[in-house]
Amino acid sequence: MDLDFTEDQVALREMVEDFVEKESSVDVVRAAEPLGFSPTVWRKVVDMGLATITVAEDLGGGGAGFLDLALAVEHFGRTLTPVPLIEAAVANHTLATFASPAGKLLEDAIAGDALVTLAVRPAVDGVATIVPGGAVADAVIALDGDDLVVVRQSTISPSSPAEAIPNLGALPIADREVRDGERIVLARGPEAVAAHRRAVGQWEALTANALVGAGQRALEIGLDYVMERKAFGVLIGTFQTIQHRFADDVTALDGARLLAYEAAWALDAGQDNAGELATMAFLYAGEAAFKTAAESLQFHGGYGYTLEYDIQLYFRRAKAWVLVAGDPKAGYADLGRRFYGPKGA
Numbered sequence: 001m002d003l004d005f006t007e008d009q010v011a012l013r014e015m016v017e018d019f020v021e022k023e024s025s026v027d028v029v030r031a032a033e034p035l036g037f038s039p040t041v042w043r044k045v046v047d048m049g050l051a052t053i054t055v056a057e058d059l060g061g062g063g064a065g066f067l068d069l070a071l072a073v074e075h076f077g078r079t080l081t082p083v084p085l086i087e088a089a090v091a092n093h094t095l096a097t098f099a100s101p102a103g104k105l106l107e108d109a110i111a112g113d114a115l116v117t118l119a120v121r122p123a124v125d126g127v128a129t130i131v132p133g134g135a136v137a138d139a140v141i142a143l144d145g146d147d148l149v150v151v152r153q154s155t156i157s158p159s160s161p162a163e164a165i166p167n168l169g170a171l172p173i174a175d176r177e178v179r180d181g182e183r184i185v186l187a188r189g190p191e192a193v194a195a196h197r198r199a200v201g202q203w204e205a206l207t208a209n210a211l212v213g214a215g216q217r218a219l220e221i222g223l224d225y226v227m228e229r230k231a232f233g234v235l236i237g238t239f240q241t242i243q244h245r246f247a248d249d250v251t252a253l254d255g256a257r258l259l260a261y262e263a264a265w266a267l268d269a270g271q272d273n274a275g276e277l278a279t280m281a282f283l284y285a286g287e288a289a290f291k292t293a294a295e296s297l298q299f300h301g302g303y304g305y306t307l308e309y310d311i312q313l314y315f316r317r318a319k320a321w322v323l324v325a326g327d328p329k330a331g332y333a334d335l336g337r338r339f340y341g342p343k344g345a
Helices: 007-023 026-032 039-048 066-079 085-097 104-111 190-226 240-269 274-299 301-305 311-323 328-340
Strands: 116-118 127-131 139-144 147-152 174-177 182-188
Touching: 007 039, 007 066, 026 311, 066 085, 066 190, 066 240, 085 104, 085 116, 085 139, 085 190, 116 190, 127 139, 139 190, 147 190, 182 190, 190 240, 190 274, 190 311, 240 274, 274 301, 274 311, 274 328, 301 311
Parallel strands: 116 139
Antiparallel strands: 127 174, 139 147, 147 182
16 A cells, blocks of 8 residues: 655645745734635635646646645645635536536636535525535535536625625635526436535545644644643643643544545545545544644633634634534434444344
């Protein structure tokens, strides 16, 4: 088993790392709140081709895989870059899968003239709820009954955002109508349901990688603080309890990273269990990132809850990102049914 990255993947990771360090400082992240979106950074991300990196080259994309993109979004998670890259990349990949009905919208998305996002929850009564990136997206892909649709609304765009649903993580989430506006049916019946499930799996795998990045940075912030803060005349980083908890966090994040990488690789390889691996990675990375951020915040004492300290940015997002998909406990229960079937079957 070869776990090394290719030269191209290493180059991509280094390029993205340099980009986010330059363009997504903590000041940029703070300035983007409460909406959680920076049009300036988004334009630069589009120009880099990251939003279309998994789209086939003959359609104008980068022709890369989800593992390549996973390496990029890990750094976006690490810096909390305020753009919906994951949602847009998955939506663009889905549009490319249905290139014929997608038509002009696909062309606009690839050209960077349209931001398309994915509703990870099926629509209810014509409304897709808590859509990630929904407050700034030109169009939304959603499962409406047995139809996979993409709906474009002229009133909402990156330059003319809708009012986001207030949320702990300062994420640009919103409810979106899927029966109003320019509506295109991409697929119907079982094909539509399966396509939506695949897209959600892609979103889960990539979000898992972003969560690992956020958790890693939260860990570093916590370590830096405990090696400066003193209690009873000594650094609190010398306390054994703190050391043990950080050791547990390091172990959990390492495991989450490997699982998230495997989930992205499984998508590229077309593994039968790719969807289940994606959900496993998403749920576990969410747990690991939130626990790490929460403990790092706790070690800050009361300071950690104040807006002046950066750790609260990671604490809030680690909590909110996972909830976009719903209750994690329900996610684990559904994962069990997918693996083993209904209870008593």
